[in-house]
Amino acid sequence: xxxxxxxxxxxxxxGDHEAIGGLTFTVRAGELVCVVGPSGCGKSTLLRTISxxxxxxxxxxxxxxxxLAVVFQDYSRSLFPWLSVQGNVExxxxxxxxxxxxxxxxxxxxxxxxxxxxxxxxxxxxxGMQQRVAIARALAYRPSLLLMDEPFASVDxxxxxxxxxLLLRVRREHDTTVLVVTHDIDESVYLGDRILVxxxxxxxxxxxxxxxxxxxxxxxxxRTDEGFVALRSKVARLLNVGKPSMDMEKWAAAERESLxxxxxx
Amino acid sequence: xxxxxxxxxVFAGLVVVWQVLGWLADDxxxxxxxxxxxAAWEWWVLEPSNFFDHVVPSVERLLGGWAIAxxxxxxxxxxxxxxxxxxxxxxxxxxxxxxxxxPALVPVFLLLFRGxxxxxxxxxxxxxxxPVLLNSVDGARSVDVTxxxxxxxxxxxxxxxxxxxVLPAASPKIFAGLRVSLSLSLVLMVISxxxxxxxxxxxxxxxxxxxFDYTRMWAGIVLLGVLGYGLNTALLAVERRVLAWQPRSRDxxxx
Numbered sequence: 086x087x088x089x090x091x092x093x094x095x096x097x098x099x100g101d102h103e104a105i106g107g108l109t110f111t112v113r114a115g116e117l118v119c120v121v122g123p124s125g126c127g128k129s130t131l132l133r134t135i136s137x138x139x140x141x142x143x144x145x146x147x148x149x150x151x152x153l154a155v156v157f158q159d160y161s162r163s164l165f166p167w168l169s170v171q172g173n174v175e176x177x178x179x180x181x182x183x184x185x186x187x188x189x190x191x192x193x194x195x196x197x198x199x200x201x202x203x204x205x206x207x208x209x210x211x212x213g214m215q216q217r218v219a220i221a222r223a224l225a226y227r228p229s230l231l232l233m234d235e236p237f238a239s240v241d242x243x244x245x246x247x248x249x250x251l252l253l254r255v256r257r258e259h260d261t262t263v264l265v266v267t268h269d270i271d272e273s274v275y276l277g278d279r280i281l282v283x284x285x286x287x288x289x290x291x292x293x294x295x296x297x298x299x300x301x302x303x304x305x306x307x308r309t310d311e312g313f314v315a316l317r318s319k320v321a322r323l324l325n326v327g328k329p330s331m332d333m334e335k336w337a338a339a340e341r342e343s344l345x346x347x348x349x350x
Numbered sequence: 351x352x353x354x355x356x357x358x359x360v361f362a363g364l365v366v367v368w369q370v371l372g373w374l375a376d377d378x379x380x381x382x383x384x385x386x387x388x389a390a391w392e393w394w395v396l397e398p399s400n401f402f403d404h405v406v407p408s409v410e411r412l413l414g415g416w417a418i419a420x421x422x423x424x425x426x427x428x429x430x431x432x433x434x435x436x437x438x439x440x441x442x443x444x445x446x447x448x449x450x451x452x453p454a455l456v457p458v459f460l461l462l463f464r465g466x467x468x469x470x471x472x473x474x475x476x477x478x479x480x481p482v483l484l485n486s487v488d489g490a491r492s493v494d495v496t497x498x499x500x501x502x503x504x505x506x507x508x509x510x511x512x513x514x515x516v517l518p519a520a521s522p523k524i525f526a527g528l529r530v531s532l533s534l535s536l537v538l539m540v541i542s543x544x545x546x547x548x549x550x551x552x553x554x555x556x557x558x559x560x561x562f563d564y565t566r567m568w569a570g571i572v573l574l575g576v577l578g579y580g581l582n583t584a585l586l587a588v589e590r591r592v593l594a595w596q597p598r599s600r601d602x603x604x605x
Contacts, residue, residue, distance in 0.1 A: 155500070
């Protein structure tokens with residue numbers, strides 16, 4: 086299988102804050118890779134450097150193809166309220182003839198089950214439906230790589246499950262290569278073929294794990310599958326979930342010190 | 351219908367009060383509305399040449415000046431709003447120029463253009479460009495980061511970025527500026543016609559006053575009011591159509 090994305094020694098520094106510290110990994114064509122890491126570890130910076138929104142301080146990102154699409158967490162800001170749902174999906178297709186643009190957008194809306202909402206404004210739809218519009222827009226663009234930044238973090242749990250399954254279905258049907266950035270361990274195991282576990286800031290690669298689950302997943306049975314549970318706890322251990330962080334320990338030590346000073350004086 | 355009544359009752363009531371007071375006072379400075387309306391009728395309807403020689407040129411100047419100012423204001427404003435560097439250079443200059451009361455420049459424009467339509471247009475343009483320009487700058491700056499990122503990721507062409515993202519995102523602010531500018535245009539149109547010209551509603555006002563024809567002077571004032579009201583109503587109707595995409599608060603709750 087050919088590599089769709091190759092990231093080599095990618096590092097990024099804002100001023101004197103090192104956000105990403107030398108990441109190397111690849112994403113193969115047709116694969117769905119989840120990047121999981123603690124909040125504020127530089128996941129968003131990683132996504133911004135891969136998508137070309139930020140030029141990295143060092144390292145290389147090479148994409149095997151000309152264009153990628155991004156689905157942002159905040160669908161309400163990423164969709165254009167002055168365009169209809171159809172217009173939003175056609176937004177990245179301006180270079181194409183009108184008829185082809187129409188057809189591609191209509192098709193992508195069918196894929197996400199929103200064929201009937203084409204003429205509505207995005208803000209007339211529910212949050213989950215709006216994110217489906219954003220996914221349709223990305224798919225209509227036929228990207229070599231689909232990047233998703235916490236795509237389901239702003240919807241309720243029920244909708245989240247629906248959207249996860251929708252993503253799995255469309256990427257299987259259209260053989261899309263996907264990189265999902267998330268802080269949710271369960272989500273990364275449920276969605277991914279592979280999981281990249283990042284450390285806290287600056288982000289470094291802690292583990293690159295294959296997900297030993299069948300391609301066909303199910304919200305009820307997969308989540309209780311032994312493989313799923315084992316991998317979830319492995320990722321959790323790698324992320325140090327449940328242990329107090331270094332900062333908390335330092336803070337507690339400083340607190341004890343200042344207390345003893347107050348008592349002695 | 352009840353809404354219509356509600357909106358116009360106070361207005362009509364005041365006209366009636368003025369009519370009665372005008373009759374009672376019998377003062378040449380404050381003629382009752384009935385006399386003003388009949389003067390307007392005689393002056394502009396029974397003698398259409400007056401309408402075409404004075405009212406039409408005034409409206410042309412007003413709309414022409416406003417259109418020029420809007421075009422320059424919106425394009426310059428959007429460009430400045432999307433460039434922090436340009437705004438740092440131009441900011442103080444804009445604040446300085448905006449602070450100059452436009453009527454103070456009438457003598458300057460009078461010298462520069464030797465009176466006539468170009469001098470009046472210059473006065474109107476200089477006076478009304480600021481609300482459009484500054485609101486466009488503000489609007490262009492308000493394009494939110496996610497939309498900027500989305501546009502960058504999809505590598506849209508430059509024209510689509512300007513006309514398809516920045517312009518619509520700024521349009522609510524732009525319309526707020528256009529409305530202020532339109533009513534300012536009326537003011538500056540009158541001021542620019544007070545000197546250096548012998549046609550237009552403003553010059554007619556001055557002439558009527560000099561000839562002690564107060565009824566005609568009032569007719570001119572009322573005409574300006576009607577004009578301002580009509581133009582504002584027309585612009586509001588356009589705005590409502592153009593900005594129909596804006597989420598209304600009740601719909602937003604559903605999302």
